Every structure is written in structure tokens, then in C-alpha cells.
Amino acid sequence: MCKGLSSLPSSCLEKAKEMRVKLSHLADAHHKHKVHDGKVFQDMETLLSTKSGLQVFRGFLRSEFSEENLEFWLACEEYRVSPSKTKASSIYGQFINPDAPQEVNLDAETRESLLAVMDSLCADTFDKAQQRIYSLMAKDSFPRFLRSAHCMEAIKSF
Structure with missing residues (x-):
């Protein structure tokens, strides 16, 4: 015979309640973030793969003064497709150099490893960064974007 939930330790019941709440939030977020073409702002990959998603995310990052992260990521994508010494130098000067106008937040090890390979460039030079x-x-x-007015407005406009 089933003894019911009362026979379970209270810690198990609390965990179950927490999981139910988290799953409820995920389901709500999923339904709130649908857009017209069936795509969902549910992950970065989906967001960055659409022109409209990229545009909305860029606007959000601009409002938070962190647009350089997206610009760096996009520059690396472009570099991977068409690597050149000129593009690599531009990326390094714009985003990596400690005095760069749009310096991204990289740890010292990654920054130093990039400096070390700037003379022997390849398509995956910037992959780690x-x-x-x-x-x-x-x-x-x-x-934060998913909870922002930028995202909510974009969803309403789609």
C-alpha cells in the first residue's frame, strides 16, 4: 500500500517543491518568449542566429554598456570565415589590447596566449577568447536580457 507523501523525509519534499517551482518558471519563460516564426529566445545560439534577435540583443547590450562583447564575438566569427593578418591586428587592437577602445573582459592567461600567437595566425586564433x-x-x-524590457518589447512586436 502507498503510504503517501507523509512517509518521505521533509528534505525530499522540499526538493520536490523547489523542482516544481523551477519547472514552472521554465515553462512560463518558454511560453513568454515565443516569436512569430516559432523560434524562442531560449538560448544564445538561437538568438545570435537571427538578424532580429541579434539586433534586439545588441540594443540591450548597448543599454548596459557591454556591446563590446557582442561586437568582439561577431568580429571573431567574421575572422574565422576569412582570416587575415589585418583583421587579426584590428581585433587585437579594438578588443584585446589593455588600452583597447572596446576592451573585452578576458583573463590574463587568455590575453597573453593571444599575444604570443599574433605572429603565427590561423582561422582558430581567437577561438578560446x-x-x-x-x-x-x-x-x-x-x-538579464530575457527579463528585460528590450526582450519583452521585441516579443510583442513580432
């Missing part, structure tokens, strides 16, 4: 910035946006900026 780009991934760090992508992770930063995905963990920090993107969740």
Missing part, C-alpha cells in the same frame, strides 16, 4: 566571451554573455547578459 571568443568562447570565453560567449560564455560570459550566456551566463550573465543573456539571462
